[in-house]
Amino acid sequence: MNLNRLTAHEVINLIKKKKVTVLEVIQDIYNQIDKFDHIIKAFLILNRKEALQQAKEIDLKVKNEEELPPLAGVAVAIKDIITTKGLETTCGSKILKGFIPPYNATVINKLKEAGAIIIGKTNMDEFAMGSSTENSAFGPTCNPWDLERVPGGSSGGSAAAVAADEAFIALGTDTGGSVRQPASFCGMVGLKPTYGRVSRYGLVAYASSLDQIGTIAKDVTDCALMMKVICGHDHKDSTSANLEVPDYLKSCQEGIEGLKIGVPQEYFIAGIDPEVKDAIDKALKLFEKLGAKIEEVSLPHTEYSLPTYYLIATAEASSNLARYDGVQYGYRTEDYEDLSSMYKRTRSEGFGQEVKRRIMLGTYALSSGYYDAYYLKAQKVRTLIKEDFDQAFSKYDILITPTSPTPAFKLKEKVADPLTMYLSDIYTIPINLAGIPAISLNCGYNKNNLPLGLQIIGKPFDEETILRAAYNFEQHSEVEKKKPEICSTKGKEEAE
Numbered sequence: 001m002n003l004n005r006l007t008a009h010e011v012i013n014l015i016k017k018k019k020v021t022v023l024e025v026i027q028d029i030y031n032q033i034d035k036f037d038h039i040i041k042a043f044l045i046l047n048r049k050e051a052l053q054q055a056k057e058i059d060l061k062v063k064n065e066e067e068l069p070p071l072a073g074v075a076v077a078i079k080d081i082i083t084t085k086g087l088e089t090t091c092g093s094k095i096l097k098g099f100i101p102p103y104n105a106t107v108i109n110k111l112k113e114a115g116a117i118i119i120g121k122t123n124m125d126e127f128a129m130g131s132s133t134e135n136s137a138f139g140p141t142c143n144p145w146d147l148e149r150v151p152g153g154s155s156g157g158s159a160a161a162v163a164a165d166e167a168f169i170a171l172g173t174d175t176g177g178s179v180r181q182p183a184s185f186c187g188m189v190g191l192k193p194t195y196g197r198v199s200r201y202g203l204v205a206y207a208s209s210l211d212q213i214g215t216i217a218k219d220v221t222d223c224a225l226m227m228k229v230i231c232g233h234d235h236k237d238s239t240s241a242n243l244e245v246p247d248y249l250k251s252c253q254e255g256i257e258g259l260k261i262g263v264p265q266e267y268f269i270a271g272i273d274p275e276v277k278d279a280i281d282k283a284l285k286l287f288e289k290l291g292a293k294i295e296e297v298s299l300p301h302t303e304y305s306l307p308t309y310y311l312i313a314t315a316e317a318s319s320n321l322a323r324y325d326g327v328q329y330g331y332r333t334e335d336y337e338d339l340s341s342m343y344k345r346t347r348s349e350g351f352g353q354e355v356k357r358r359i360m361l362g363t364y365a366l367s368s369g370y371y372d373a374y375y376l377k378a379q380k381v382r383t384l385i386k387e388d389f390d391q392a393f394s395k396y397d398i399l400i401t402p403t404s405p406t407p408a409f410k411l412k413e414k415v416a417d418p419l420t421m422y423l424s425d426i427y428t429i430p431i432n433l434a435g436i437p438a439i440s441l442n443c444g445y446n447k448n449n450l451p452l453g454l455q456i457i458g459k460p461f462d463e464e465t466i467l468r469a470a471y472n473f474e475q476h477s478e479v480e481k482k483k484p485e486i487c488s489t490k491g492k493e494e495a496e
């Protein structure tokens with residue numbers, strides 16, 4: 001029936017009205033995966049048996065007229081950096097191949113309680129280090145809009161899965177843009193919540209002071225639905241904030257009359273693709289039409305974001321990755337004489353090139369004599385970057401920028417040049433340094449039919465306003481709602 005082509009909220013309604021069964025929904029999802037995922041390669045592992053079992057259990061509840069939890073029957077894909085009990089979790093790395101976590105991340109437990117069905121784990125850049133999903137030890141994922149292009153990264157598998165209708169919603173993680181940038185490259189909605197909004201318990205750490213779990217969905221409503229489920233305090237994560245979780249769906253319904261929007265001038269500099277700039281200009285006009293007030297604003301320390309991020313992220317990564325020693329988890333070299341050679345060879349063989357590069361950079365930045373000059377200095381600059389945002393938010397409710405300077409680039413185009421690869425996150429990284437929330441949503445297509453992304457940045461813990469702005473844009477935008485050609489068949493009409 002191609003129920004997989006619907007959004008989560010559409011499918012939830014059909015299930016509630018008993019027009020379709022959860023089993024039919026989940027079967028359609030796996031049919032799509034069977035048909036297309038050998039080309040797209042979004043998934044590393046599937047959870048078919050358990051998913052079908054869960055579907056039957058929910059169907060029984062429907063039959064017995066029991067009250068259904070909010071995400072009953074929704075097929076969700078999980079980035080393979082979030083632990084799933086009994087289901088292999090590799091972080092896209094050879095070093096964790098075969099690691100089966102004995103526990104679920106808090107977000108996984110929350111999803112299960114909400115009736116969501118975990119359908120599989122998605123491909124990613126190794127340990128979330130990258131912007132194209134080409135750093136996965138298990139090969140790259142392709143962008144469903146153009147198979148010769150990257151889906152973005154590091155949550156590229158999650159974004160590609162949702163774009164290809166292989167899942168309704170996905171979880172990703174965002175340390176410097178890894179939810180928003182792939183969402184933008186794949187034409188989806190991607191939200192990175194405020195640092196502390198979503199529990200990181202069970203999220204394998206890359207850079208602990210920046211990492212945050214976020215959602216990738218087909219529309220803003222699904223994103224809001226998902227946020228309501230995954231947000232909230234967790235005593236197992238000491239950085240999780242003890243704040244109430246608002247009804248995000250409800251706040252979406254309000255208009256944006258009088259909303260004050262700042263447009264940071266530093267984000268519209270050389271290097272930005274003219275088609276991206278045009279699409280943002282058009283979007284701003286729509287916001288103005290809807291009653292928002294738009295002004296230019298300056299975030300003067302923007303130029304220091306990239307170096308600051310790559311010092312802090314690599315320093316924290318080098319420390320977090322010290323635990324992969326061949327003793328506790330996953331891979332161990334077969335060839336060693338003593339403990340020290342076991343450590344060395346396990347790590348040399350188990351980690352990929354980008355991860356090793358970052359461990360070296362980070363270890364250097366933290367080493368005695370250099371700590372003050374690099375890591376400490378970067379932390380100070382981080383404060384200045386955060387203060388830029390504080391200042392801007394004293395005047396504006398939200399800020400609008402592009403999500404990425406360009407649409408999806410070609411596979412292999414940037415692998416040989418890490419610096420240009422790092423630049424693709426130039427608009428998303430400052431947001432992680434400041435710890436604030438931001439959402440990316442589609443605002444058009446370039447002449448080659450590649451999606452373009454708009455980023456809306458909000459005040460700390462004010463996900464409500466960015467969702468509301470995004471929802472209003474989505475409702476009124478004249479941008480055509482397209483699907484990637486590869487998986488376009490008539491489905492929606494049949495299901496209704």
Ligand code: GLN
Pocket residue numbers: 128129130131153154173174175176177178179206313422425
């Ligand atoms: N591309 C950035 C990096 O490689 C961001 C990655 C992320 O958000 N996980 O660090």
